Amino acid sequence: MSLSRQKSRSMPGLAFALLLGAFFQPAFGQDAAIDASRGVDDGVDYAALTKFGPWDDRNYDLTAADVALLPENDRYLQGVPAFFKIQKRKEMAAQGFPLDRHYPRETDKEFQFRYGGLLINGELHRKGLGIYTHPDPKNPPPKLQLATEPQPKAVPIEGEGPFDGTASNNETTIEFNPANPNQVVAGSNGSGGQRHSYSSDGGATWMSAGALPSSCCDPAMDWAPDGSVVYTATLGNATGGGGGFNTEIYWSTNAGQTWQGPVSVSTGSSDKEFIHVDRAPGSPHLGQLYATWHQGNVMQFARCNYNNGTNMLDCDPTQSFGSEE
Numbered sequence: 001m002s003l004s005r006q007k008s009r010s011m012p013g014l015a016f017a018l019l020l021g022a023f024f025q026p027a028f029g030q031d032a033a034i035d036a037s038r039g040v041d042d043g044v045d046y047a048a049l050t051k052f053g054p055w056d057d058r059n060y061d062l063t064a065a066d067v068a069l070l071p072e073n074d075r076y077l078q079g080v081p082a083f084f085k086i087q088k089r090k091e092m093a094a095q096g097f098p099l100d101r102h103y104p105r106e107t108d109k110e111f112q113f114r115y116g117g118l119l120i121n122g123e124l125h126r127k128g129l130g131i132y133t134h135p136d137p138k139n140p141p142p143k144l145q146l147a148t149e150p151q152p153k154a155v156p157i158e159g160e161g162p163f164d165g166t167a168s169n170n171e172t173t174i175e176f177n178p179a180n181p182n183q184v185v186a187g188s189n190g191s192g193g194q195r196h197s198y199s200s201d202g203g204a205t206w207m208s209a210g211a212l213p214s215s216c217c218d219p220a221m222d223w224a225p226d227g228s229v230v231y232t233a234t235l236g237n238a239t240g241g242g243g244g245f246n247t248e249i250y251w252s253t254n255a256g257q258t259w260q261g262p263v264s265v266s267t268g269s270s271d272k273e274f275i276h277v278d279r280a281p282g283s284p285h286l287g288q289l290y291a292t293w294h295q296g297n298v299m300q301f302a303r304c305n306y307n308n309g310t311n312m313l314d315c316d317p318t319q320s321f322g323s324e325e
Contacts, residue, residue, distance in 0.1 A: 032120045049082040056081035057119045075101075079108040081118065088269070091244060095267055097296025104271045104296070106217070106235065110244055113216050169195060173219045176202075177255065178279065179227030185256035187219030187232055194219050194234040198256035209257055212236065216245055222277040225287055229306050230256055231313075233275045233291060237268075244269035247293045251306065251313055263313045265302040270295050289313070 032055040034047045043064040049055070052074055059082050066086050077085060080103075088107060092099045104110070112128025119125075169188035177183035184199040186206070193215035197206045215236035223230045230252050235245035247270040248262035273293035278285045289304040304315040 051076065052082040052085060053077050053080045054118055055120060056083060057122065058083045058115075062086065077103060077107060079118075080111050084111045084115065088244065092269055092296050095269060095296070097269065097298060099296060102297055104244070104269055106245065106271050109216060113245075171217065171219065173221055174203075175221040175223060175230070177223050177227040177230070178225070179223075183227065183255040185221055185230055185232070185252075187221055187234075189217040189219070193217075193236070194232075196232065196256060196259065200255065207257070209259065212248075212250060212259060212262075215248065218271070218273060220274045222275050222289070223279075224277060224306065225279040227255075228308075229253055231275055231277065231289055231306075232259065233273045234262075235270060235273065236262070246270055247273040247291060247300075247302075249275065249289070249291060249304065249313060249315070253311065260311070261313065263304070263315055265291050265304070265315050266293060266295055266300060268295075270300070291315075 034050075034055060036044075036046050038057075038060045039046045040061055041063040044062060044067055046059055046062075049059050049062070049067070052070055053076060062083055067082070069086050069089050070082065074085070084107075085103065088103060088110075089099050109128070115128075117125045117127040169190045172186055172188040174184060174186045182200055182202045184203050186197045186199075188195055188197075190211065193211040193213070194217060195211045196209040196219075198209055199206050212232075212234055213236075215234040218233075218235050220233040221230060232250050232252075234248050234250070236248045237244070237246050246264040246268055247266040248264050250259040250261035252259045270293045273291060275289060275291045278288045278290070280286065287306070289306070291302045291304065293300050302315050304313050306313055
C-alpha cells in the first residue's frame with residue numbers, strides 16, 4: 001500500500017480524534033490571563049493548575065498546602081476548577097468519606113450551584129445559581145419560584161413540550177397515586193432547581209407547582225399506600241449540612257400542588273438518591289419510606305415515617321452499606 005493511500009485512510013481518524021479533543025476541552029479558561037502575582041503563595045505554579053480543570057480566578061487563593069491535596073495524576077474534570085476539587089476533598093475528609101480517585105458524579109453541577117460558574121479575569125461566566133458567592137452583585141441569581149407558590153400552566157398531553165413553560169426540564173420522573181390513578185405528580189431538573197408538576201385528570205393536563213427551594217436535581221417520588229401523602233427526594237442544601245448536596249425529602253398532602261419540608265437524611269456530598277414506600281399488604285412496615293443514596297461512592301440508607309398527627313416526617317439515622325465500586 002502506498003504512503004499516500006495510508007495517509008488518506010488515516011486522516012478521517014485523525015480528524016475525529018482532533019474533534020473529540022476539541023469537544024472535551026473546557027469552554028472557558030484556556031485563554032485566561034493567569035497572573036501569578038495575584039496568587040497568595042509564591043510557591044504555587046498557578047498556570048499549572050489548568051491541568052486539573054478549567055481556570056478560575058478563585059484558584060489564586062490556593063496555597064502550596066492546598067495544592068498538595070491533589071494527586072499528581074488527578075484526572076481533569078470538565079467544568080470543575082482546581083480550587084473546588086480541593087474544597088471537595090477537604091469537605092469529604094471532614095465528613096469521614098475521603099476521596100481517592102473518584103469525585104461525586106454531580107461535582108460539576110454542584111460547582112455551578114454553589115459558585116455560579118467560572119470566574120475568569122474578573123468576569124463570572126454564569127451557568128448556575130451561585131448561592132454561595134456572588135462576585136457580580138449587579139447580576140444576582142434569579143429569584144426562585146417556590147413550590148408553595150403554584151403557577152397554573154395547563155398543557156395538552158398531545159404534542160411534546162415542557163410541563164411549565166420553562167423549556168428546561170430533563171431527567172423527569174412520574175408517579176401516579178395507587179389509590180387514585182387520576183392523580184399524577186412529575187418532577188424534573190429545571191430552571192431554579194427541581195421543578196414539580198401535577199395532574200388531576202390522569203395526565204391529560206398538567207399544572208406547575210414551581211421549584212423546590214435550594215434544590216438541584218435527580219427527582220425520585222413515591223406515594224403512601226392510601227394515597228394521602230406523596231414524597232419526593234432531591235439533591236439540595238435547604239437544611240445545611242457538611243458541604244455539597246444533601247439528600248432532602250419533601251412531602252405533599254394535596255397530591256403535589258404544594259410541598260412541605262424538607263427533612264435532610266444525609267450530611268452532604270450526596271448523589272443519585274432514590275426513595276421507595278412499602279405498600280405491600282400485610283407488611284409490618286406498611287407505609288414506611290426508605291431512602292438510598294451514595295456519599296463519597298459509599299451507599300447510604302435511611303428509614304422515615306410520616307406522622308399524621310404532626311404532619312411531619314421522622315427519619316432514622318443513616319447507615320452505610322459499603323463501597324459502590
